[in-house]
């Protein structure tokens with residue numbers, strides 16, 4: 001694993017580090033609380049289900065040993081021949097919102113994505129929030145997602161100038177498959 005991605009960075013009380021398997025339960029609980037039980041019906045979930053996050057790009061924010069933030073990126077193809085990342089979900093614990101942690105996590109993630117050689121990022125989210133990081137609607141106008149989406153919320157960001165210039169067509173998941181979880185059934 002790349003050295004810099006292993007380092008923990010402190011922002012006030014919360015520290016951002018790469019996610020580990022031990023974060024699974026706390027992360028899922030935070031996502032359930034943040035997005036509700038319908039979260040798995042989102043179109044973006046079709047690009048994440050049964051996949052692993054992009055290598056080195058799953059982050060957890062911890063404060064006093066408690067997970068208070070999560071951010072993950074996923075490998076996708078933005079149309080034909082355009083490798084990119086899908087950002088999300090991002091969530092911050094309700095008690096820690098509006099203290100800058102969400103922005104710090106996103107900037108941290110984008111920094112590492114660029115350092116790892118990724119050229120572009122797409123997401124579905126509120127433009128009034130994501131525009132501050134450089135995301136815009138015009139970069140995804142010729143792309144389609146594998147399900148319904150409010151087009152005003154379908155945004156893109158180039159980490160390398162021109163990376164999404166020719167991006168056209170269906171967005172597909174390209175990440176490594178997640179290991180199959182075994183479920184034990186009582187006899």
Ligand SMILES: CC(C)(COP(=O)(O)OP(=O)(O)OC[C@H]1O[C@@H](n2cnc3c(N)ncnc32)[C@H](O)[C@@H]1OP(=O)(O)O)[C@@H](O)C(=O)NCCC(=O)NCCS
Pocket residue numbers: 034035090091092093096097098099100101102103104124125126128129
């Ligand atoms: C979105 C979220 C991750 C932001 O985290 P955060 O740590 O509160 O973010 P920051 O502190 O960096 O920024 C907070 C600012 O963004 C604004 N903001 C938050 N969500 C916003 C949204 N959806 N649209 C517009 N502005 C938003 C807040 O009003 C706040 O503004 P202020 O600084 O003027 O008070 C957090 O609110 C959250 O977990 N929400 C629930 C899950 C969610 O909606 N995730 C995003 C999916 S698109």
